[in-house]
Amino acid sequence: MTKILAVLALACAMSQAAAAPRTYGSCMRACAEVGPSTAKSEQFAQKMAMLVEEKSKETDPKKLAQLKEREESLIEKHEDDTEKLCRHICEGLPEQ
Numbered sequence: 039m040t041k042i043l044a045v046l047a048l049a050c051a052m053s054q055a056a057a058a059p060r061t062y063g064s065c066m067r068a069c070a071e072v073g074p075s076t077a078k079s080e081q082f083a084q085k086m087a088m089l090v091e092e093k094s095k096e097t098d099p100k101k102l103a104q105l106k107e108r109e110e111s112l113i114e115k116h117e118d119d120t121e122k123l124c125r126h127i128c129e130g131l132p133e134q
C-alpha cells in the first residue's frame with residue numbers, strides 16, 4: 039500500500055514539475071497570459087467604461103485631451119500592476 043502511495047505522490051510531483059514554468063521568462067509569459075484576478079479585471083473594465091462614457095459626452099477639446107491622458111494613465115497603471123504581480127510570482131526562478 040505504501041508503495042502505491044509513493045508512486046502516486048511521485049507521479050503528482052512530476053506532473054506539477056512538468057506543468058510549472060522552469061525559467062523566469064516562461065513564468066512571466068504564462069503569468070501575463072493569465073493576467074490579474076477577476077476582481078481586478080472587473081475594476082479596470084468598470085473604470086474604462088466610465089472614462090469612455092465621459093469621453094462620449096464631452097465636446098471640449100481640452101477636456102477630451104485630459105480624459106485621453108487619464109485613460110492612457112489607467113491602462114499603464116493596470117499593465118504595471120500586472121507586471122509587478124508577475125515579477126513577484128516569478129522572482130525565484132532562474133533566468134534561463
